[in-house]
Amino acid sequence: MGDRTITAASAGLIRSSAPARSPEAIAAAREGVLDFLASAFGGVGDRAIPPLEAALGVEGGKGSASVIGRRDRTAPLAAALLNGTIGHALDYDDVQRSVGGHPSTVILPALFALAEERGSTAEALLDAYVVGVEAMARIGLALGRQHYEGGFHPTATLGTIGAAAATAFLAGLDEAGTARALGLATTQSAGLRLQFGSDAKPLHAGLAARAGLFATRLALAGFGAADDAFDGPIGFLAVYGGEGTEPKRAVEGWGEPWQIVSPGLIFKRYACCSASHFAADAALALKAEHAIDPASVVEATVTFARGGDAALTVRRPRTGLEGRFSVEYVVAAVLTDGRLGLDLFADGPVRPELAALAAKVERRIDPDAPPVSNDPATRFSTVEIRLADGRVLSRRVDRPLPADDLAAKFRDAAGPAPTLAAVPEIVRSMRSRDDLAALFAAFRAA
Numbered sequence: 001m002g003d004r005t006i007t008a009a010s011a012g013l014i015r016s017s018a019p020a021r022s023p024e025a026i027a028a029a030r031e032g033v034l035d036f037l038a039s040a041f042g043g044v045g046d047r048a049i050p051p052l053e054a055a056l057g058v059e060g061g062k063g064s065a066s067v068i069g070r071r072d073r074t075a076p077l078a079a080a081l082l083n084g085t086i087g088h089a090l091d092y093d094d095v096q097r098s099v100g101g102h103p104s105t106v107i108l109p110a111l112f113a114l115a116e117e118r119g120s121t122a123e124a125l126l127d128a129y130v131v132g133v134e135a136m137a138r139i140g141l142a143l144g145r146q147h148y149e150g151g152f153h154p155t156a157t158l159g160t161i162g163a164a165a166a167t168a169f170l171a172g173l174d175e176a177g178t179a180r181a182l183g184l185a186t187t188q189s190a191g192l193r194l195q196f197g198s199d200a201k202p203l204h205a206g207l208a209a210r211a212g213l214f215a216t217r218l219a220l221a222g223f224g225a226a227d228d229a230f231d232g233p234i235g236f237l238a239v240y241g242g243e244g245t246e247p248k249r250a251v252e253g254w255g256e257p258w259q260i261v262s263p264g265l266i267f268k269r270y271a272c273c274s275a276s277h278f279a280a281d282a283a284l285a286l287k288a289e290h291a292i293d294p295a296s297v298v299e300a301t302v303t304f305a306r307g308g309d310a311a312l313t314v315r316r317p318r319t320g321l322e323g324r325f326s327v328e329y330v331v332a333a334v335l336t337d338g339r340l341g342l343d344l345f346a347d348g349p350v351r352p353e354l355a356a357l358a359a360k361v362e363r364r365i366d367p368d369a370p371p372v373s374n375d376p377a378t379r380f381s382t383v384e385i386r387l388a389d390g391r392v393l394s395r396r397v398d399r400p401l402p403a404d405d406l407a408a409k410f411r412d413a414a415g416p417a418p419t420l421a422a423v424p425e426i427v428r429s430m431r432s433r434d435d436l437a438a439l440f441a442a443f444r445a446a
Contacts, residue, residue, distance in 0.1 A: 006142075006237070007230040009251045010135065011179035014165050017255060019130035020123065025258040028265065029126045032133075034406045034427045035094050035267045036087055036104040037068075041420065041446055042271075042413030043089030044069030047347045048199040052085060052206075065113040066443040073444070076113035080163075080213045083109035085206030088155070090342065091324045092271040092413070097263045097376060098137035099158055100148050102205065104265065106159030107132035107166045109209040114167050114216070116440050122430035124170060130260050132166025137259035138251065139230075142237055144244035145373060148193075149307065156191020156204035157240060163212020168219065176227070177219045183229035184215035186236040196273075196313045197322040263376070267403040270340040272324040275311045277400035278381030279327050283334040286385060286393050294336045294357055296388045302327050303364045303382040307372035316358065321347045331383060332357035342413070419445040 004012070019025045043049075058067075058074050065079035068086055073079070087093055087105035096103045107129055115125045136158045148154060164185035168178045188211035191204040219225070230236050230250065237245045270280055279302045286292060302309075314326040323329035324345050332354045333344050350358075372378050382396040403409045407424040414420050419442065426439050 005228045005231045006247045006250050007179055007182060007228045007235075008175070010138075010230065011175045011182060013251060013254045014131055014135060014169055014178050015173070015175045017127075017131045017134070017169065019127045019255070019258060022130075022255075022258060022261070024261045025130045026126055028258075028260045029129045030427055031267070031406060032094060032104045032129065032260065032265050033108065033126075034410060034424055035265070035403070036108050037423060037427065038406065038410040038413045039090055039093040039105065040068045040083065040087040041410065042092060042342065043086045043202075044446060046086065046089035046202070048089060048202060049082070049086060052082065052203070056081070058082070064117045066116060066440040068443045069446040071444055076117050077210050077214055077217075080109045080113040080209040081206040083112060083206070084209035085202045088202035088205035090271045090345065091202075091273060092268055092342075094265040094267050095274045096133065096137055096259065096265055098259055099140040099154055101140075101153065101155035101158065103133050103136050103155075103159065103162055104129075105205040106155060106208045106212065107136065107162050109206070110163035110167050110213040111170060112440070113213060114170055115436060118171070119433055120170060120436065121433050122436040122439075123432075125436060128166045128170035130258055131169045132162045133260045133265075134255060134258055135165030136162025138249065138254065142245055142247050142250035143241035144246060145307070145371075146242040146244040147240055149310065150242065151193050152240065153191035153193045153195070153201075153204055156208045157189045159205060159208030160185045160189045160211045160215070163209050164215040165212075167213050167216035171216055171220055173216065173219055179227045179229075180223070180225045181215045181219040183225035183227060184218050184223070185212050186229040187225070188215065189236065189240070193311070193313065196311065197317070197325045267406060267409070269401050269403045270330075271342050271345050272330055272340065273311050274400070275309060276327045276330040278379065278397040279383050280330050280334055280340055281400050282381060282383035282395040282397045283331045284338070286383065286395050287335055287338050290393055292335055292385065292387070292393070294332075294353070297335060297357060297360060298386045298388055300331055300335075300361045300386070301364050301384045302331060302361065303366050303384070305369040305372050305378055305380060306365050308379060308381065309363055310372075316355070317350055319347055319349060320345045323350060326358070327363065327381075328358040328361040329354065331361050335385075414446070417446065
């Protein structure tokens with residue numbers, strides 16, 4: 001890096017990146033696109049989308065960018081906002097450990113809007129996606145734990161930067177222009193975890209997608225901004241990360257390997273916060289092994305490492321939507337229904353029997369376990385269930401099960417519409433401008 005600032009070094013790395021040389025990175029990117037589309041096609045009917053469209057005043061047929069589940073195109077910035085929100089509506093989208101949040105639901109909507117407007121190829125979009133994940137993840141590593149613990153939502157705050165990096169790369173901005181785009185992204189960075197369980201949580205992803213794309217469009221137009229946005233005592237890293245930042249981690253090891261490959265993207269098996277998936281798998285295993293009758297449960301305890309339940313902000317959910325962020329609800333649902341389908345997290349009242357069982361579930365922090373960090377070895381949950389007959393059943397899960405068939409996940413979430421049957425194959429093989437156009441046509445046909 002020499003005497004260069006972190007911002008300049010980041011811009012240089014973004015501009016000089018060549019992810020197409022890594023077949024592993026491009027293969028991972030294709031999987032990420034398909035997983036995002038499963039989440040987004042499943043989320044098109046979410047309750048938050050109609051009021052968002054009403055507030056935007058979206059006018060169909062007057063833009064260049066497609067919105068998933070909408071017949072008419074709209075303006076690119078509006079499309080990025082809508083697709084980002086739709087993609088995160090179910091909390092079913094991927095997670096990346098270095099980010100500490102959800103990269104694809106921010107980066108891909110920004111790229112889709114720009115690529116459709118510019119007539120880009122699918123290969124160019126995949127390259128830019130890899131770069132965006134890299135930039136977002138590296139900044140996450142540089143910020144450290146204090147950013148999240150202080151109440152920020154990294155999907156929103158870091159997503160703005162990831163979307164700007166990806167769109168700057170796709171647009172072909174030079175190094176100076178990329179540095180300006182990063183600066184314009186950081187000054188729009190926002191999002192607080194207190195919104196978890198509300199409509200504003202998925203909106204965070206849409207706002208970040210729009211902000212990142214807007215940053216690049218401003219830079220392309222020659223709009224000025226600070227060229228050292230990550231650096232110094234009032235730069236992004238210091239202001240948003242506090243004393244625990246490690247600025248050099250933003251650039252060290254760039255693409256070696258690509259963050260989309262290692263630690264990679266985690267594809268969710270359940271449409272709820274990933275912090276609850278450990279307990280979900282443990283409870284499912286106990287339910288299957290012991291045929292637990294929910295009426296026989298006296299109490300249950302879920303044990304975490306310190307910080308392991310930070311995202312699980314709801315203890316007594318009133319709706320399935322709030323239940324996405326409640327480990328108590330997740331365990332109760334598993335022990336009652338033996339599954340975690342999309343319907344359990346819909347925006348309707350929690351069933352009385354689930355609420356009653358959730359009230360018997362308590363949390364515990366293991367004082368001897370290391371606090372949760374980007375190291376996956378620090379993450380676990382232990383579920384212990386005491387039954388009326390005196391038995392105590394226990395199961396620990398250190399690594400939750402991922403979605404093992406993304407095409408099946410897409411079909412389940414998107415439904416049986418014949419117009420969407422070809423989407424998984426399009427994503428797996430797309431290379432050209434025409435291939436990407438076929439994908440966008442599927443957005444409008446949903």
